[in-house]
Amino acid sequence: MHAGGKQMREEPILVVRPSLPPLEEYIEELRPIWDSRWLTNAGPKSKQLAEQLKSHLKVDNVELFANGHLALELAISALGLKGEVITTPYTFASTTHAIVRSGLTPVFCDIKEDDYTIDVSKIESLITARTSAIIPVHVYGNVCDVAGIDAIARKHGLKVLYDAAHVFGVEVGGKGVGSFGDMSMFSFHATKVFNTVEGGAVTFGDPAYAAKFESLRQFGMDGQERVPLIGTNAKLTEVHAAMGICNLRHTDEQIAGRRRAVLRYRERLDGVRGIKLCKPAVGVKENYAYFPVVFDGYKLDRDEVLAKLNERGIYARKYFYPITSSFECYHGMFEIQETPVALRVSKRVLALPLYHDLAIEAVDEVCDTILGA
Numbered sequence: 009m010h011a012g013g014k015q016m017r018e019e020p021i022l023v024v025r026p027s028l029p030p031l032e033e034y035i036e037e038l039r040p041i042w043d044s045r046w047l048t049n050a051g052p053k054s055k056q057l058a059e060q061l062k063s064h065l066k067v068d069n070v071e072l073f074a075n076g077h078l079a080l081e082l083a084i085s086a087l088g089l090k091g092e093v094i095t096t097p098y099t100f101a102s103t104t105h106a107i108v109r110s111g112l113t114p115v116f117c118d119i120k121e122d123d124y125t126i127d128v129s130k131i132e133s134l135i136t137a138r139t140s141a142i143i144p145v146h147v148y149g150n151v152c153d154v155a156g157i158d159a160i161a162r163k164h165g166l167k168v169l170y171d172a173a174h175v176f177g178v179e180v181g182g183k184g185v186g187s188f189g190d191m192s193m194f195s196f197h198a199t200k201v202f203n204t205v206e207g208g209a210v211t212f213g214d215p216a217y218a219a220k221f222e223s224l225r226q227f228g229m230d231g232q233e234r235v236p237l238i239g240t241n242a243k244l245t246e247v248h249a250a251m252g253i254c255n256l257r258h259t260d261e262q263i264a265g266r267r268r269a270v271l272r273y274r275e276r277l278d279g280v281r282g283i284k285l286c287k288p289a290v291g292v293k294e295n296y297a298y299f300p301v302v303f304d305g306y307k308l309d310r311d312e313v314l315a316k317l318n319e320r321g322i323y324a325r326k327y328f329y330p331i332t333s334s335f336e337c338y339h340g341m342f343e344i345q346e347t348p349v350a351l352r353v354s355k356r357v358l359a360l361p362l363y364h365d366l367a368i369e370a371v372d373e374v375c376d377t378i379l380g381a
């Protein structure tokens with residue numbers, strides 16, 4: 009195959025590829041589960057993983073859940089949020105759905121042009137007497153303006169719950185990203201930087217929330233006979249926790265692999281007219297979760313670039329598109345023009361293939377195809 013040729017590659021380059029530990033390592037981790045037959049309900053593996061994540065993520069408290077979405081819904085419940093919450097529509101369906109499914113009204117704030125996180129200068133004008141919280145999203149691994157959000161939340165007595173699904177392992181000034189705000193939700197879905205196949209966590213500062221989460225994810229029960237809360241079933245199983253214990257041993261080296269690919273992308277695409285990349289943030293330990301590119305004034309528009317990549321067997325993703333406020337399930341509920349930056353970016357963005365063992369040659373092929381070499 010020649011660079012610049014039109015042929016389809018034999019093996020497609022997918023946009024993401026889940027990390028798996030060596031199979032033998034996982035089997036070894038499963039052995040004690042087979043011996044004990046303790047399969048779920050806060051067993052030793054999930055306890056061990058929670059402890060390891062507490063130090064890995066540099067946070068005070070971690071509770072594990074069946075997936076990130078349920079973790080987010082239960083965090084909303086544990087915080088006792090009511091009325092309106094300020095959030096962004098430039099995110100995965102989960103963030104907005106969790107808010108609406110909890111009986112709350114999302115009030116959409118626009119995002120910044122440079123890193124696509126919430127535009128803090130636009131939050132205060134959206135606060136009303138009904139506002140109970142801010143639910144910002146650290147998109148692509150980019151960290152929100154946590155200090156700015158904290159100042160507004162304190163001033164108005166609001167809770168802050170971060171959707172931290174994209175920022176596993178990210179640190180700001182040496183602090184774990186999950187230590188900001190009242191709580192942060194992490195997703196351990198197969199496609200994320202760290203996975204337990206399906207799984208999620210909430211990190212938080214106030215230890216009083218731990219017992220509440222234990223109950224909420226186990227049908228609201230407290231022991232076998234008392235049921236003080238209307239909970240759900242959101243437990244992480246022991247076999248999923250075992251996968252997490254194995255994957256966590258390899259996460260740092262995998263992030264290094266992602267970094268190599270990202271540096272190559274930046275080298276090839278930075279400064280090209282009409283192609284906009286996120287700048288590396290100062291003082292932030294990055295996780296290189298995604299590589300979003302915005303085509304604005306480029307010789308091809310986003311959809312043309314995607315079609316060209318697909319022709320070659322390269323799969324990128326319009327991530328995030330469409331914005332959540334324009335989903336058909338929310339038809340007529342929101343004014344999508346109220347977040348013009350989010351709307352504009354969503355129509356121009358493409359997340360390029362990125363995973364820990366993506367070959368540099370593959371990165372070059374993606375770039376060659378985009379640049380039309």
Ligand SMILES: *Cc1c(COP(=O)(O)O)cnc(C)c1O
Pocket residue numbers: 075076077078099100102103145171173174194195196197207208
């Ligand atoms: C993946 C993701 C979620 C949901 O997590 P799951 O573990 O898949 O339920 C929520 N928000 C964002 C931004 C995500 O990327």
